[in-house]
Amino acid sequence: MKQRTHTCGELTEQQIGERVILQGWVKKRRDLGQVIFIDLRDRSGHVQIVFNEEIDSKALSQAEDVRSEFVLEVEGEVVKRDETNYNPKIPTGNIEVSIDHLEVLNPSKGLPFVIEDEAELNEDVRLKYRYLDLRRPKMQQTMILRSRTTKMIRDFLEEQSFMEIETPMLTKSTPEGARDYLVPSRVHEGDFYALPQSPQLFKQLLMVSGFERYFQIARCFRDEDLRADRQPEFTQVDIEASFLGKEELLKMMESLMSRMVKELRGVEVTAPFKRLTYDEAMNRFGSDKPDTRFGMELVDLSEQVKESGFKVFSSAIANGGVVKGICVKGIAESYSRKDLDNLGVFAEIYGAKGLAWLKVNAENEVKGPIAKFFDEEAQSNLIHTFDAEPGDVLFFAADKIQTVWDTLGALRTKFAKELKLIEPNTFDFLWVTQFPLLSYDEEEGRYAAEHHPFTRPVKEDEKMLDTNPEQVRAEAYDLVLNGYELGGGSQRIFERSLQEKMFKALGFSEEEAKEQFGFLLDAFEYGTPPHGGIALGLDRLVMILADRTNLRDTIAFPKTASASCLLTNAPSSVEEAKLDELSLKIKPKKKPENQ
Amino acid sequence: MKQRTHTCGELTEQQIGERVILQGWVKKRRDLGQVIFIDLRDRSGHVQIVFNEEIDSKALSQAEDVRSEFVLEVEGEVVKRDETNYNPKIPTGNIEVSIDHLEVLNPSKGLPFVIEDEAELNEDVRLKYRYLDLRRPKMQQTMILRSRTTKMIRDFLEEQSFMEIETPMLTKSTPEGARDYLVPSRVHEGDFYALPQSPQLFKQLLMVSGFERYFQIARCFRDEDLRADRQPEFTQVDIEASFLGKEELLKMMESLMSRMVKELRGVEVTAPFKRLTYDEAMNRFGSDKPDTRFGMELVDLSEQVKESGFKVFSSAIANGGVVKGICVKGIAESYSRKDLDNLGVFAEIYGAKGLAWLKVNAENEVKGPIAKFFDEEAQSNLIHTFDAEPGDVLFFAADKIQTVWDTLGALRTKFAKELKLIEPNTFDFLWVTQFPLLSYDEEEGRYAAEHHPFTRPVKEDEKMLDTNPEQVRAEAYDLVLNGYELGGGSQRIFERSLQEKMFKALGFSEEEAKEQFGFLLDAFEYGTPPHGGIALGLDRLVMILADRTNLRDTIAFPKTASASCLLTNAPSSVEEAKLDELSLKIKPKKKPENQ
Numbered sequence A, B: 001m002k003q004r005t006h007t008c009g010e011l012t013e014q015q016i017g018e019r020v021i022l023q024g025w026v027k028k029r030r031d032l033g034q035v036i037f038i039d040l041r042d043r044s045g046h047v048q049i050v051f052n053e054e055i056d057s058k059a060l061s062q063a064e065d066v067r068s069e070f071v072l073e074v075e076g077e078v079v080k081r082d083e084t085n086y087n088p089k090i091p092t093g094n095i096e097v098s099i100d101h102l103e104v105l106n107p108s109k110g111l112p113f114v115i116e117d118e119a120e121l122n123e124d125v126r127l128k129y130r131y132l133d134l135r136r137p138k139m140q141q142t143m144i145l146r147s148r149t150t151k152m153i154r155d156f157l158e159e160q161s162f163m164e165i166e167t168p169m170l171t172k173s174t175p176e177g178a179r180d181y182l183v184p185s186r187v188h189e190g191d192f193y194a195l196p197q198s199p200q201l202f203k204q205l206l207m208v209s210g211f212e213r214y215f216q217i218a219r220c221f222r223d224e225d226l227r228a229d230r231q232p233e234f235t236q237v238d239i240e241a242s243f244l245g246k247e248e249l250l251k252m253m254e255s256l257m258s259r260m261v262k263e264l265r266g267v268e269v270t271a272p273f274k275r276l277t278y279d280e281a282m283n284r285f286g287s288d289k290p291d292t293r294f295g296m297e298l299v300d301l302s303e304q305v306k307e308s309g310f311k312v313f314s315s316a317i318a319n320g321g322v323v324k325g326i327c328v329k330g331i332a333e334s335y336s337r338k339d340l341d342n343l344g345v346f347a348e349i350y351g352a353k354g355l356a357w358l359k360v361n362a363e364n365e366v367k368g369p370i371a372k373f374f375d376e377e378a379q380s381n382l383i384h385t386f387d388a389e390p391g392d393v394l395f396f397a398a399d400k401i402q403t404v405w406d407t408l409g410a411l412r413t414k415f416a417k418e419l420k421l422i423e424p425n426t427f428d429f430l431w432v433t434q435f436p437l438l439s440y441d442e443e444e445g446r447y448a449a450e451h452h453p454f455t456r457p458v459k460e461d462e463k464m465l466d467t468n469p470e471q472v473r474a475e476a477y478d479l480v481l482n483g484y485e486l487g488g489g490s491q492r493i494f495e496r497s498l499q500e501k502m503f504k505a506l507g508f509s510e511e512e513a514k515e516q517f518g519f520l521l522d523a524f525e526y527g528t529p530p531h532g533g534i535a536l537g538l539d540r541l542v543m544i545l546a547d548r549t550n551l552r553d554t555i556a557f558p559k560t561a562s563a564s565c566l567l568t569n570a571p572s573s574v575e576e577a578k579l580d581e582l583s584l585k586i587k588p589k590k591k592p593e594n595q
Helices: A057-063 A123-128 A137-159 A200-208 A246-265 A278-285 A311-318 A337-349 A376-386 A401-418 A459-464 A496-505 A510-523 A538-545 A576-581 B057-063 B123-128 B137-159 B200-208 B246-265 B278-285 B311-318 B337-349 B376-386 B401-418 B496-505 B510-523 B538-545 B576-581
Strands: A019-031 A035-042 A045-052 A071-080 A095-106 A182-184 A192-194 A213-221 A233-242 A274-277 A322-328 A356-360 A393-399 A429-433 A438-441 A446-449 A476-481 A484-491 A531-537 A584-586 B019-031 B035-042 B045-052 B071-080 B095-106 B182-184 B192-194 B213-221 B233-242 B274-277 B322-328 B356-360 B393-399 B429-433 B438-441 B446-449 B476-481 B484-491 B531-537 B584-586
Touching: A019 A045, A019 A095, A035 A057, A035 A071, A045 A057, A057 A095, A137 A213, A137 A246, A137 A538, A137 B137, A182 B182, A200 A213, A200 A233, A200 A510, A200 A531, A233 A484, A233 A538, A246 A429, A246 A476, A246 A531, A246 A538, A274 A278, A278 A401, A278 A429, A311 A322, A311 A393, A322 A401, A337 A393, A337 A401, A393 A401, A476 A531, A484 A538, A496 A510, A531 A538, A576 A584, B019 B045, B019 B095, B035 B057, B035 B071, B045 B057, B057 B095, B137 B213, B137 B246, B137 B538, B200 B213, B200 B233, B200 B510, B200 B531, B233 B484, B233 B538, B246 B429, B246 B476, B246 B531, B246 B538, B274 B278, B278 B401, B278 B429, B311 B322, B311 B393, B322 B401, B337 B356, B337 B393, B337 B401, B393 B401, B476 B531, B484 B538, B496 B510, B531 B538, B576 B584
Parallel strands: A045 A095, A274 A429, B045 B095, B274 B429
Antiparallel strands: A019 A035, A019 A071, A035 A045, A071 A095, A182 A192, A213 A233, A233 A531, A322 A393, A356 A393, A429 A476, A438 A446, A476 A484, A484 A531, A584 B584, B019 B035, B019 B071, B035 B045, B071 B095, B182 B192, B213 B233, B233 B531, B322 B393, B356 B393, B429 B476, B438 B446, B476 B484, B484 B531
16 A cells, blocks of 8 residues: 555645545446546545546556445546536546556445435444445534534633543442443442443532533443433533633633534524523423524413313313413414324323314404304404414413423424424524422432532522422523533532532432432532533534434444444343353343233 | 632732732631731642731631631732742742632631642542542642643644544453453343443444544553553543555654653654564563663573573573573672572562572672682673673573563663663653564463454565464554553554454454454455554553653542542442342352362
């Protein structure tokens, strides 16, 4: 192998007359008998190379055996193409390279699929042959974008005096949060490490150490049942700062986001970003990560319909629930009664028992299955409350408040997509603030931290930690982009007494708190500075920046929904001897009897 | 908490007259009754702040309760110090800040040790209170240096068109290499992931994908019994490139190293770096990572002493071993007979049965326990071979060659340290090349890869892979700095047939090779480019750059020699229910009977 003089994609008319050595893959080959054209591809792009009798007959005859995805080394002269053959679609389109020397560095057998974006592929096949899937132009671009994104984040944070510090991967299992991945210890019989769900405790300890501004692009792990947008291992941009107030932190993140979107997508976004409190986000959009690129806000009807003859509404309210609705503009004609009734099935996904609807007709009357429960005045009130016009359809959900939020929140998003209400190339950032600090976990019969146990309560709510824990708001903030939660953070507790109060509110006994988090409680007594931070999901950020919808497309070697790697077949069985070293034995789970 | 206007360390005479807000830790406090001085410290350095009656009596009285490591927020005016009080040792030494407003952000109780470099601390105490240990100036500087080093590496590699791509942490266990850390799968009963020992397979697959230039600062894991310079998890600068020959790769690494040493230590190093073949390194220095900052090279004496009357020598040679020696200049006076005899114990660590020595006296005669075995001519020959002078001591090791290398290699280093032969601030880089591809593993009764199974044999040796495997040299190279192996790499096999031959030489059956590495063999058939790479141990690199000798001092939260974290107490026991979910049971190891 020689050293190449140029990459394929960089050749232009400037190199005409020069001798070049190129290396790359055969993207396409056209054999016209006397002449063979090959599009030679490398990471930088591709260029047309030409073989013919006049240039070199040996190279031509070698080129006859070449096939797609062979790896070639070629030498020749850059020449101008006939103007009629210019290809304006590619940067190298005005030139080609006349090849007088060809070496096949490695052949390729027939591929399981063609290396094109357009290929419609089963995802399992893509994952099994991930090394080929990653050759497709869009996958290449996504990985390049990911690499540029992380570089940009690092450059930005280091400009702001943040230091990257690595924290352990083999760490301690804690009872809070999601399920840990465990790693058996060979040396300490029967003991386990846990892979980190986040570097939370270590980054707080680094604040105790006085590093003041820490970040890490950190791998994190959660052993949860996977959804489309989850992976067992994921990457987090993890940031923590001392002596930096919430407002300054948010402002800094806004600069980072603005710069990123500008440099990577050429779009200007306005800072400061919008802010919504959690209550506002839920009440207006039915979501704590609302997509505010379109309206269709939730309308509260509880007061208005509580006396209506429609039992579903009145009894929902009587049972402590609510009735809310959204107005979808101008679909009365295009959505049939059947279409609308079918949305009930969609609503059920979110726990609703059904979805009532009314069309507004040309006479400004409401029509539909439940119209009969509303007299003329009630109808007119409804139209007024919804600010509805002829042609609109009104949807209603009646249930406990969380179900109503979830249902209408999802319905809004569904319609926005169906009706193409979303401007492309829009980056709609917003902050959601003042989350509840705690939520009651019915199953466990205790309060759980909404964010995590180290989040600071809002100052004026601190006194309710003992008395009305569910009313305490957190000094927490989520960064939302286009309806996705990009990440979240909070100002942290840094006083032992307050942290102990928090553990108590979470139902920890004093001993449990000490056993699990004693080192943190101790650390808080040795001069811990006020601190706070944020963590962003890098995979999701890249997904949005790359205009993709599948999180797996942003990860070089992702896992399937059952946490398998189809390429390497991980996880897999291991020899008995290895388990013996770990003092472990496999004990098959009991199957539930009725299966 | 307010927003600080300055950091402590940045204040100079330029700010005289300005009002500033500072936040930081009490480094030192001197209470003179009417006036209190505090050295206030943050990450940037420290500055003297002053409280007295005239400035503000309330602040003065608050300052009376302040103790070491309290976290303070202070406001006041920057003033010039009396010239007699200038402290030239610190950048802020000409000024101080007159404080009229003090807020204690967080107090601190008495510390288990003082925050000073000089504190002589038991390492276990340092690790238990790592968050305090990390406040010590040298630890701060080391972490800052580490952060700068990784930033510099990233900047350099991205200038060279390398992309950072993340590879999985939950991957497949393979039988080659060190012992894996295993991670039980919950979803796939009885199956395990392995934490990566390196991203080797994935980085090669990325080459198959056409990314051409990949790097990653990657966490790697080995479940081995730990020595002082090993950690169960460590960080590797992992680099792989296609279409880049060995010479170009080595040259690039030399630029990176030169830039790093220049920017971080202000030292110019000369490129190209020296190169030694493996054979040369072993024969001259007794080590494949020789410290060439000093001479004291190994001298081969086998021919010369094989007929000597000293049985230890003659029988070592008769048994296929060798006799080699080193000459240590000018220590005959200062090392007593007892000192020299005691070195036998040192030699035993390396497997030698003893260590013979001879002193060269003023008359150019050799004296010592074995002198009697050498007649006048033999003595003179010895002195000549060693190029020895009066006052030197000659050391001899007689054993199988590896033991002789190990013993004398270690002895050289020991003397270089004792005799302070090493120039400080020297960065002596060199490449060791042409390692053996395979070595015979007596225990396993098969050949093992010296580097790893993906390393390319030297072209002209390929044909010996079937016939004389132990003679095949590898296209491998190690980067050595000051006697430490910084890292190593190789050009890789990229052809299925050659890779299969290699697996065969390692004793894999066709089925085993397919079962373990089938995906790689398959990948090689779809147009895999020639590629190679290198990996550097970041922890060790930082250790050398920071002039430290303990690898743990370069890692924020390291593990002990028994792979424990003394701060968090990882690993620890987990609830039975968690093991049930993983279908695992702890099965205590059988103790060996005679214990």
